[in-house]
Amino acid sequence: MATKASHIPRQKGETLHDGFLRHAGFKWAKIAGGLSLIVIVAYLLIDVTPRHNGGSWYGYTLGTIGLGLILWLTMLGVRKRKMTDGRWSLKAWTSAHVYLGLSLIVIGTMHTGFQLGWNVHTLAWALMMLVILSGMYGIWMYATLPQALSNNREEMTQGQMLDGLRAIDRQLHDAAQPLNPEQAALVRMSLEEDPFGGGLWARLTGRYRNCATLAAQTGMRRWTGSQPDTGNDPLERVDALLEKKQALLAQLRRHLRLRALLEIWLYVHVPATFALLAALTAHIISVFFYW
Amino acid sequence: MSFEIRQISTTADGREIVRSAANEKTQISIGRSSENDIHLQDLAVDPMHAEIEQLGKRRIRVRATGTLGFDVDGKPTLDAEIDAGKGAELRFGGHRITVSPGDEAGVVLTVQRVEAVSDASEEKDEVRSFSLAGTMLGKRPLAWGLALFVLLAFLAVPITSYLLRPAEDTRNIYEVMKQKGPGEDHVFGDASWSSGPLSKAHHALEGKCESCHEKAFVSVRDTACKTCHEKVHDHAPIERIRKAPGDMGLGRQVLASVGEMFGRPGVGACATCHIEHEGAGPMLATPQAFCTDCHSSLSERLTDTKIGDASDFGEAHPEFRPMVQVTPGKHPRFDRVSLAQKPTDDSGLKFPHDVHLSKTGGVAQMGRRLSGEYGFGDALACSDCHKPTSDGVRFEPVDMQRDCQMCHSLGFEMVDGTTRTLRHGQPDQVIADLRAYYRSTGPAVPIQLGGMSRRRPGNYADGKVHHAYFGAVAARPNGADAAIAAVFSKGGACYDCHTITPPGVADNANWAVLPVHQTSRFFTKGWFDHKAHDTEDCESCHSAPTSKLATDLLLPDLKSCRDCHGGENSNTDVPSGCALCHSYHMGDGAPWVSNAGVARPRTRAQ
Secondary structure, eight states: OTTSOOOSOOOTTOOOOOOTTTHHHHHHHHHHHHHHHHHHHHHHHSOOSSOOOTTSHHHHHHHHHHHHHHHHHHTHHHHTTSOOOSTTOHHHHHHHHHHHHHHHHHHHHHHHTTOOOSSHHHHHHHHHHHHHHHHHHHHHHHHHHHHHHHHHHTTOOHHHHHHHHHHHHHHHHHHTTTSOHHHHHHHHHHHTSOTTOSHHHHHHHOOOTTOHHHHHHHHHHHHHTTSOOOSOOHHHHHHHHHHHHHHHHHHHHHHHHHHHHHHHHHHHHHHHHHHHHHHHHHHHHHHHHTO | OOEEEEEEEEOTTSOEEEEEEEEOOSEEEEESSTTSSEEOOOTTSOSSOEEEEEOSSSEEEEEESSSOOEEETTEEESEEEEETTTOEEEEETTEEEEEEEOSSSOEEEEEEEOSOSSTTTSOOOHHHHHSGGGTSOOHHHHHHHHHHHHHIIIIIHHHHHHHTSOSOOOOOHHHHHHSOSGGGOSSSSGGGGOSSOOOGGGGGGTTOGGGTSOSTTOOOOHHHHHTTOTTOOOSSOHHHHHHOOOOOOHHHHHHHHHHHHTTOOOTTOHHHHSOOSSOSSSOOOOOHHHHHHHHTTHHHHSTTOOSOOOSBTTTBOOOOOOEEEEEOSSSOEEEEOOGGGOOBOOOSBOOOHHHHHOSSSHHHHHHHHTHHHHOOOSSOOHHHHOOBOTTSSSBOOOOIIIIITTTSOOEEEEETTEEEEOOTTOHHHHHHHHHHHHHHOOOOOOGGGOSOOOOOTTOHHHHHHHHHHHHHHHHGGGHHHHHHHHHHSTTSTTTTTBOEEOTTGGGOSSOEEOOOOOOSOSOSSSOOOSGGGTTSOGGGTOOGGGOOSTTBOOOOOHHHHTTTEEOTTOOSSEEOOGGGTOOSSGGGSTTTSOOTTSOOOOOTTO
16 A cells, blocks of 8 residues: 555655655655645744734734635646646656645634634635545545455455345345245345345445344244254254355455445545535625625 | 357457357256356355256246356346346356347347456556545645635625515614514625624624615725714814825725725825724824824914824923913903913912921921811821812812811801801901991900999009090900901911902902902813822822912923833833823813823733
8 A cells, every 4th residue: 555664665766656645756745745834833923913914914914824825725626637747647646645634724713813713714624624635535535445355255256245145135035935935025024134224324434224134034043043963954044044144244244344435535536526616705895805 | 949059258459259059958057156058157145046948949048056046137146037028138257148149049148248357457558547536525625615606695695685674674773773683684695705804883783784884895985984973073174184294105005096996085184093803902103104194294284283293202202381370360361372371261260289298397287286176287288278179180179168278268257156257258258247346346345344343433453444445445446447457468267378469459449359260271272191100199290388479380391201101102100192181072071071082092011
């Protein structure tokens, strides 16, 4: 993964994969860090009377820089749909997006002069922070989850996972034909369970309290538990199949959970960005409306 | 009479295979069990689920044998008669059986599995199923929804409300302040635009933004402030104020020029110095920088100014120029003289502070003797003679009767235990009183002249006494002149403290005393409050114990004040901005009343 420190010294001219975080020797990290440092030092040195706020000349300067940055950062959504390479490759763009986005924490907060309250101005600041924090979470997930995702898949594609489940379902269906209606109902419960169901919370936590397959197997054990395994009892076969299905479901659900953790930040990052653009509009117009 | 059972199955590539079988029975069974005529491999179907009986040529009856029913054309039932000629659709679990008429008198039952074996086996959109998209609202509707909400709540609502407010809002701020509660506010939703709470003084205007922000996109004007603050003095003529500011630095200059471009009033406007929405509590005192923008180098731009340049009390402030009495008398002359020139202040009095404050000598001794009556200590202290004003800001003029007369008695006769005194402040009355005294009283009567005893002639000595006495009686009124001269001359009661002009000098017909004016306030351009300094000894600022002359000006100089006071951002005991001593709007009563109401400037500690 991109953030993993490479301990093999790189030869000159050797090209290894460089993630967007390490892009061009942390060029954008340095630029953004320098910018933040300048902003903080200037904040401390410039004597704004009576105290720092968005309406001082320094406040307006930071506000303008911040607005420009936010608009440019938003453009990643447009830019990522057109891949090009070179100096302004998508990777370079993403690297700049991440580090300049982080520098907005400093620029935006210094712009407020730490004067926060229950108003549209602080709403804009809070939304900006939400966007940045969700982005930080996203980077963290991108850095840590793919390895776990790959380990869990065990060389299977998503399609193969689903096909495996379907195969077990078919076998279950066939094996359950001789069962009495009560037992058949249990098997049907498992068959009719949506492997992708359970809702957002179950996806994120990986806990499926109402797992029908588990319930079916528990129910099935009422009959199989007290009988010796004779080897040709259809109930035993169904029981074994349910167990196999459970294992497959567990793998699928781990996969879904990792993917959910990988994706969820964008459901905050993108809508909060749009809300931020709206709040910024209201912030700027209102400031000059009641100048 | 027969049934034709067609089983339709679908291959993996979607091709349909139809297998047809005729059944000659009049009653056939349907179920999961393999012995049924129609065997449905469907867990939703009972092993023996239903029976179909042929009633007539085209009529059949379908009857559930167990408790589980079936659907006929979508309607659940346990028993149904069906006209095969009209056709029907039966549903058993995941299977559909279509009833249709056969060739002759037969009924065709077309059996097809219509539901997948399991949920997982149904067709799934892989991209969607494996992502979060299926479990929550999409990013796009979420984004637009949130953005729209913010724009509506924080922009559309307040602006619409602002535009729809009563066109003729004739309320002035006093009326607005009287109205309580948000219901009275004419504009709804603009409270969310406030960048911070208003100061204490303007608290009643909270939420009533349009009281000050009178027009959209027009910055707050002085007219809004002057609705209430009618009597505020201008600091200086506006033309001079405009010329006064010096170099403000590039940043502020750019901001000012941008503001000017958009019609924002610049230097001299109320809002330039008085900044609102900076938090509840007292309004922030105007910072030093707002004064020093102009005053640090005012003389460079307003060359005719009489005011010295000042940029910081601790570092660059002109020496004090107190208003001192240069010439005393009936028509005194006052002048502002820098303390650097060691000015004197002549009130017309003679008074050696050192003698009075000495720990030894006659004054101290007299004080000790009178301590029971007047509460003096071992020696006299400042407060024995100087009385503060009721507000404690400064001191009342020294009053002879109250502050001096306990020692400097003007008594001249005792009548039945009451001391008659000369009238202070009225020299003519003093002269008249002394003349009357000598006229109305005689010398003491010798003892041998008293009594009614008969005297024998030849007693010469008695005759001498008699003559001497009556001679003295006759000459007594003439003694007044000498006494009057003595009172007004050196060694007399008046002369010790006052400047006396004898009769005949300067057109005086009589003895005259130079009128006394005690200066009550030396600093006329800045505040000074003694009460704020009551933790200090008088001597730490006023070197009275060593002063020999009343004309000594005992004011502390700039250097002395700087022992404690420094500029606004200094590390001194009392960081002091300009506003601690000076008032921008001199109409507030300055410098004649206390500045207790004037906010203290911000200090570092705050």
